[in-house]
Amino acid sequence: xxxxxxxxxxxxxxxxxxxxxxxxxxxxxxxxxxxxxxxxxxxxxxxxxxxxxxxxxxxxxxxxxxxxxxxxxxxxxxxxxxxxxxxxxxxxxxxxxxxxxxxxxxxxxxxxxxxxxxxxxxxxxxxxxxxxxxxxxxxxxxxxxxxxxxxxxxxxxxxxxxxxxxxxxxxxxxxxxxxxxxxxxxxxxxxxxxxxxxxxxxxxxxxxxxxxxxxxxxxxxxxxxxxxxxxxxxxxxxxxxxxxxxxxxxxxxxxxxxxxxxxxxxxx
Numbered sequence: 001x002x003x004x005x006x007x008x009x010x011x012x013x014x015x016x017x018x019x020x021x022x023x024x025x026x027x028x029x030x031x032x033x034x035x036x037x038x039x040x041x042x043x044x045x046x047x048x049x050x051x052x053x054x055x056x057x058x059x060x061x062x063x064x065x066x067x068x069x070x071x072x073x074x075x076x077x078x079x080x081x082x083x084x085x086x087x088x089x090x091x092x093x094x095x096x097x098x099x100x101x102x103x104x105x106x107x108x109x110x111x112x113x114x115x116x117x118x119x120x121x122x123x124x125x126x127x128x129x130x131x132x133x134x135x136x137x138x139x140x141x142x143x144x145x146x147x148x149x150x151x152x153x154x155x156x157x158x159x160x161x162x163x164x165x166x167x168x169x170x171x172x173x174x175x176x177x178x179x180x181x182x183x184x185x186x187x188x189x190x191x192x193x194x195x196x197x198x199x200x201x202x203x204x205x206x207x208x209x210x211x212x213x214x215x216x217x218x219x220x221x222x223x224x225x226x227x228x229x230x231x232x233x234x235x236x237x238x239x240x241x242x243x244x245x246x247x248x249x250x251x252x253x254x255x256x257x258x259x260x261x262x263x264x265x266x267x268x
Contacts, residue, residue, distance in 0.1 A: 045221070045232065046244075047216075047219060047232050047234070047244035047246060047255075047257055048219075048244075048246075048255070048257065049257075050079040050086055050257045050260070050262050051077060051088060051257055051262050051264065052086045053083075053085040053087055053088040054077060054086075054088045054264065055222050055223060056223075056224060057224055058223050058224055058255075058264060059224045059225070060223060060228050060248055060252075060254050060265075061252065061265045061266065062250075062268075063250065063268035064252075064268070065188050065250060065251035065252065066098075066184045066187070066188040066251060066252055066253060067185050067189065067251065069098060069099050069100075070097075070098055070268070071096065071097045071268065072095075072096045072252075072253075072265060072267070073093065073094070073096075073265070073266050073267040074093065074094040074095075074096070074256070074263040074264060074265055074266060075090060075093055075263070075266045076090070076091045076092040076093060076094060076109070076261060076263060077089070077090060077091065077261075077262045077263070077264055078090075078091040078261065078262075079259060079260045079262065088262075090110070091109060091110055091112070091261070092107065092108045092109040092110050093107070093108050093266075094106070094107045094108075094263060095107075096181050096184065098184075098185065101125065101126050102123060102124065102125055103122075103123075103124045103126060103179060103182050104123050104124075105121065105122045105181050106119065106120075106121050107119065107120045107121075116142060116143075116144070117141075117142040117143075118139060118140060118141045118142060119139070119140050119142070120137065120138070120139045120140075120204065121137070121138045121140075122135060122136065122137045122138075122179070122181075122204060123135060123136050124179045124181075124182065124202070126182060129176060129178075130178055130179075130182040130183075130185060130186055131155070131177055131178055131182075132153075132155055132177050132178060132182065133154065133155060134152075134153065134154045134155075135152070135153045135179065135202070136150070136151065136152050136153075137149075137150070137151045137152075137153075137204055138150045138151075150164065150165070151163065151164045151205045152164075153202075153205055155173065155177045155202075158172065158173060159171070159172055159173065160173055160207055162205050171207045173200045173207070173209070174200065174209065174210070175198055175199045175200045175209070175210065175211075176199045176200065177199070177202055177207075178200070178201060178202065180201055180202065180203050183213070183235075183245070184253050186213075187233060187245050187247050187251075188247065188251035188252070189251070190231075190251070192213055192214075192215055193215045193231075194215075196213060196214045196215075197212070197213040198210075198211070198212050199211050199213070201237070201240075203240075206239075208238060208239045208240055209238050209239070210237050210238045211235055211236070211237030211238070212235065212236055212237055213233055213235045213245075214233065214234050214235075215231065215232075215233055216232040216233060216234050217232060218230065218231055218232070219232045219246070221246070228248070228254075229249075230246040230247060230248055230254060230255070231246070231248075232244060232245070232246055232247075233245040240258075241258050241259045242258070242259075243256065243257070244256070244257045244258075252268070253265065
């Protein structure tokens with residue numbers, strides 16, 4: 001290699017790494033990042049990145065605060081891949097009801113590939129600060145009456161006990177035990193805007209310890225016909241992917257995102 005070519009090549013490499021000052025540098029367009037074979041602009045705010053494909057058709061649902069006695073219906077959306085907008089596909093639904101100190105849920109999932117369609121029902125008795133004191137879970141594979149699973153659980157403030165026909169297990173807890181859907185009225189209350197909520201999460205009947213729910217502030221997101229401003233909360237902790245909850249000014253949780261599985265409010 002000629003000496004001049006060597007110097008030019010070396011200088012260009014060092015400049016690219018920020019090791020040499022650039023004089024009269026031209027402004028460059030933002031780099032378009034690539035995920036696999038698809039362009040992905042790494043959406044800001046990150047809370048909506050898994051559902052950017054459906055937001056242009058989403059209209060926030062009107063209704064009252066998610067407190068006291070209320071019901072809510074969500075569509076489950078799968079995230080399938082990243083492109084300039086996310087690729088999303090309906091994968092089921094979630095119905096939630098709060099009444100008489102109890103939270104009831106019914107989740108239905110569409111069959112896909114070798115995974116059969118199924119439903120999961122839970123009933124959770126709520127105690128102080130929406131903690132879970134007792135609960136039942138029943139899962140059923142569609143069209144197969146014999147493929148059914150039932151669990152019962154209880155929490156005494158220190159220990160979580162789960163029982164099924166063939167086993168009984170105990171788990172020590174260090175924080176209040178809160179079912180994931182019992183977070184809705186806590187989010188609606190706005191009580192965690194000033195201080196994070198630290199808790200152990202009851203996820204169906206699984207224990208997800210050491211969770212933290214933090215307020216991130218207001219964000220503006222695109223929706224059908226314009227934009228919407230929502231309060232954003234982020235949940236992080238052991239055994240989960242980060243979860244974002246987006247709450248409107250009427251204290252309704254409109255959107256919940258968690259990477260490959262997401263929830264969009266469809267009715268009250």
